Structures are given as C-alpha cells and as structure tokens.
Amino acid sequence: MGSSVIVDIEVTPGSRSISVPSGYNEWRKRIEVKLTKNPQKGKANEQLVECLAELFTISSSDIIINSGATSSKKSLLLKGVSYQQAVSVFGERLKK
Numbered sequence: 001m002g003s004s005v006i007v008d009i010e011v012t013p014g015s016r017s018i019s020v021p022s023g024y025n026e027w028r029k030r031i032e033v034k035l036t037k038n039p040q041k042g043k044a045n046e047q048l049v050e051c052l053a054e055l056f057t058i059s060s061s062d063i064i065i066n067s068g069a070t071s072s073k074k075s076l077l078l079k080g081v082s083y084q085q086a087v088s089v090f091g092e093r094l095k096k
Helices: 043-055 083-095
Strands: 004-012 019-025 030-034 063-067 073-079
Touching (some): 004 083
Antiparallel strands (some): 004 073, 019 030
C-alpha cells in the first residue's frame, strides 16, 4: 500500500460536463480533464481532487497537487495508487 504515482493533468475548467479523464494530449503528455467548476477560490482544484479520489477509490486527503495549483497544467501525487493501477484505470476510462 506504500505506492504512489504522479499524474500530469491538463484541466479545462468551466465545461458543461465533468469528464475525468476526457482524453490524452499527445503533445503535452498530459491526461485531459474537464470540470464544471470555474477556477475561482480553488473550486476547480477541489472538484478535480474529489473526482480523482472517487475514480481511484482513495481519500481526497491522499491526493496532493504537487505543482500547477493555479495553472491548467497540474501534477498530482496520488498516494496508495500504483503506476499500473493508474494506467489501468485511466486506460479503461479512455476506451469508453
């Protein structure tokens, strides 16, 4: 359970619907995410953390925004999630 992974994400806030993940940006090598919340007072970040916690069935306190808290490009540390798990979960969701 001591595993953790860093995930590079590109966020599009203020979308019509939530989509985690919504795609993969080949150029930027980032997983794309669409959120309905706007980036005011950390609302989009909160929504992102909640969605990822739900997706990986971990506590939102196990997700740390490593970098990019005020940027659309973020790196998040997911505690208790292995690299294999991350690839598997995102891969399954992106196939749909």
